[in-house]
Amino acid sequence: MARVSLGSRPTVKDVAAAAGVSATTVSRVLAGNYPVSASTRKRVLRAVQDLDYVINAQARALVGGTTRTVAFIIRDLVGPLFAYIGQGVEQQATAEGRVCLVCTHHGDADRELELIELMREQQAEAVVLVGGGLRTPEHLERMAQIARSLERVGSRLVLCGRPPIGPDAPATVVEYDNEGGAFAVTNYLLSLGHRRIAFVGAAEPEHTTTSARFDGFTRAHAAHGLTVDPGLVAGGTFDRESGYRETKALLSRDTGMTAVVGITDIVASGVLAAIHDAGLRVPEDISVAGYDDIPLSADLNPPLTTVHIPHEELGRSAVRLALHRDDYAQDQHLMLGTHVVIRKSTAPPKER
Amino acid sequence: MARVSLGSRPTVKDVAAAAGVSATTVSRVLAGNYPVSASTRKRVLRAVQDLDYVINAQARALVGGTTRTVAFIIRDLVGPLFAYIGQGVEQQATAEGRVCLVCTHHGDADRELELIELMREQQAEAVVLVGGGLRTPEHLERMAQIARSLERVGSRLVLCGRPPIGPDAPATVVEYDNEGGAFAVTNYLLSLGHRRIAFVGAAEPEHTTTSARFDGFTRAHAAHGLTVDPGLVAGGTFDRESGYRETKALLSRDTGMTAVVGITDIVASGVLAAIHDAGLRVPEDISVAGYDDIPLSADLNPPLTTVHIPHEELGRSAVRLALHRDDYAQDQHLMLGTHVVIRKSTAPPKER
DNA sequence: GGCAGCATAGTTAACGTTTTCTACACCGAG
DNA sequence: CTCGGTGTAGAAAACGTTAACTATGCTGCC
Incomplete structure (x- = not known):
């Protein structure tokens, strides 16, 4: 039957004509928010079927005022960390009947700002920034400004896994206890008896994740009455190569280290590889977290002791808080806990 | 300065009023497709800045006819396989100035159909289906119908990593040589001298990925004049648990197998674990691919011999072909090659 | 000096919905 | 037999933008 005209999308008018009613009536049948007689409804639904009609979401958004769209901006789609947060965002958004827009910036902070602007054009109900970001004063100021821009148009900036940008900036913040986790895992190593612990991945101290984790590392030392030896702090970025390279360098110098904390699991996997390549064993010779x-x-190999982050919950909470910010007005800043997961890569240091 | 009225998004009219020009002129300045005097342009741009104006993408799409949006529908955001294809999709879409909509269906085929419908409402320029799908006749017919629906409204169904749905269905298909890769890796094991090779993960034979891989496995045997022993074919889904469980079962029976092909790397990682737990070594006792x-x-541990898929290229090509289907009209069906990556998990079988 | 042609700007009508307001029967009550 | 209500339907305006026209000065040419 399907009397479809090729090449052009049927509109509510076409359906109305086919059903012998007005556009208004079609809209009402579809929305179900107004009484329509059973026979009319049947005819309209039949016409919808015949014409294979679907509503035009843009037009609806234009008049309805809301796009039912959530945007999330993420470094990459592939990193296991970000992807899980992204998954949480997507799931909660879907659960709330929203559609997800996604963009990646590959670590480029300026690109991130551009993307937020793009999402503002798209009228996203919330713009979720996933993962850590820069923390330079200019960038923070720019971000605060963007938060205000978004608020002005009824949208909401959401920081997911990133600390707040300032007290006056209207943003929803869902972070995890980055510093606390670093403290806990370092404290665990110290409790095992380690005294010479290296930290790999400390480059980019203006990056929020880096600084928080390093702060926790430092505070744990302080809690044991120790200070961190700068010679045990290695730079490097968040990738495996970097962990490998920096650890090789540490091993080549005679640092006396008995444990290494990698800034991420990915970095730690590089650390493991470097230690194995040097003919040393984990955790017998060196512990790794x-x-x-x-x-x-x-x-x-061996399974890695690490700090657990509630990835998915982070994403879900971010969307939930942002979309229901009227209900959750008082706590638009949420801090989720982290905890140490002890596996096989850590043990007490060798007796000297 | 910024004379912004809180609570309501400035429109082109507001900008026009602020700059003392008409809405048309503002539109022209922003689009840059019509001559505007330098002084007027300056005033308009100034007003845009002051009001913090951004265009309304929905309204533009409504009149312009195109949303500059690409949708991709994927099983999950987190699987390393799908995520890489998704990354390719996202990158190419961004490179082509498009925005990405993303949805996940978690393996639910009906949900997938719903999502396509949703994307049709959203007027996506292309709807990319990532990863394998069902291959039952009803589902194929439904999919062909959807392909036609999408075409009718100027959109395009894109199958990425999934075989065509039929000759008459208007769809762009970018697949990889699933069967060929399975043939190659099985052939490699057979060439090493293995004769009792198990296949783990054969449940869901109506799933396109499963059947293609199993077909390649069978064909390689045939090419060596062998037939596959049904006792060496284990079911199971695409997860690690399943690989572990099925392998345990195989090992408990006295199958005499000397090699195992996992249907995915994830499954193979479960296979490895089961073999290790049984006190056997890889590849000395049993090879795994x-x-x-x-x-x-x-x-x-050990690094896995496997079949490489050009994940990202798959996603990129999918978007490229779909968006430029006028230029690539003749080849809307692309098959990308796969190849075996030989690592340490495979070796000739033990001498009996 | 009149007028074609050009550079610039404005008016108006779309795009596909929803929403408000209005209209028309029909029914039971006074 | 009229009147207010109720149940159903349509007309028209609005959302924010763009594109097709239309309008207004100028410049320069005959």
């Missing part, structure tokens, strides 16, 4: 508890870490 | 070449496979 990571951060993030990505799925990979349980499968490493 | 996977499929997908996800990043994890290089880090398994």
Whole structure:
């Protein structure tokens, strides 16, 4: 039957004509928010079927005022860490009847700002920034400004896994206890008896994740009455190569280290590889700990002691808080807990 | 300065009023497709800045006819395989100035159909289906119908990593040589001298990925004049648990197998674990091969021999072909090659 | 000086919905 | 037999933008 005209999308008018009613009536049948007689409804639904009609979401958004769209902006789609947060965002958004827009910035902070602007054009109900970001004063100021821009148009900036940008900036913040986790895992190593603990991945101290984790590392030392030896702090970025390279360098110098904390599990996997390549054993010769508890870490050799982050919950909470910010007005800043997951890559240091 | 009225988004009219020009002129300045005097342009741009104006993408799409949006529908955001394809989709879409909509269906085929419908409402320029899908006649027919629905409204169904749904269905197809890769890796094991090779993960034979891989497995045997022993074919789904469980079962029966092909790397990682737990060594006692070449496979113990899929290229090509289907009209069906990556998990079988 | 042609700007009508307001029967009550 | 209500339907305006026209000065040419 399907009397469809090729090449052009049927509109509510076409359906109305086919059903012999007005556009208004079609709209009402579809929305179900107004009484329509059973026979009319049947004819309209039949016409909808015949014409294979679907509503035009843009037009509806234009008049309805809301797009039912949530945007999330993320470094990459592939990192196990970000992807899990993204998954949480997507799931909660879907559960709330929203559609998800996604964009990646590959670590480029300026690009991130551009993308937020793009999402403002798209009228997203919330713009979720996933993962850590820069913390330079200019960037923070720019971000605060963006938060206000978004609020002005009824949208909401959401920081997911990133600390607040300032007290006056209207943003929803869902973070995890980055510093606390670093403290806990370092404290655990110190409790095992380690005294010479290296930290790998400290480059980019203006990056929020880096600084928080390093702060926790430092505070744990302080809690044991120790200070961190700068010679045990290695730079490097968040990738495996970097962990490998920096650890090789540490091993080549005679640092006397008995344990290594990698800034992420990915980095820690590089650390493990470097230690193995040097003919040393983990944890017998050197203990290794990571951060993030990505799925990979349980499968490493040996399984990695690390800090668990509630990835998905982070994403879900972010969307939930942002969309229901009227109900959750008082707590638009949520801090989720982290905890150490002890596996096989850590043990007390060798007796000297 | 910024004379912004809180609570309501400035429109082109507001900007026009602020700049003392008409809405048309503002539109022209922003689009840059019509001559406007330098002084007027300056005033308009100034007003745009002052009011913090951004265009309303929905309204533009409504009149312009195109949303500059690409949708991709994927099983999950987190699987290393799908995520990489998704990354390719996202990158190419961004490169082409499009925005990405993303939805996940978690393996639910009906949900997938719903999502396509949703994307049709959203007027996506292309709807990319990532990963394998059902291949039952009803589902194929339904999919063909959807392909036609999408075409009718100027959109395009894109199958990425999934075989065509039929000759008459208007769809762009970018697949990889699933069967060929399975043939190659099985052939490699047979060439090493293995004769009792198990296949783990054969449940859901109506799933396109499963059947293609199993077909390649069978064909390689045939090419060596062998037939597959049904006792060596284990069911199970695409997860690690399943690989572990099925392998345990195989090992408990006295099958005499000397090698195992996992239907995915994830499954193969479960296979490895089961073999280790049984006190056997890989590859000395049993060789193991996977499929997908996800990043994890290089880090398994031992590093996994597997079949490489050009994940990202798959996603990129999908979007490229779909958006430029006028230029690529003749080849809207692309098959990308796969190849075996030989690592340490495979070796000739033990001498009996 | 009149007028074609050009550069610039404005008017108006779309795009596909929803929403408000209005209209028309029909029914029971006074 | 009229009147207010109720149940159903349509007309028209609005959402924010763009594109097709239309309008207004100028410049320069005959």
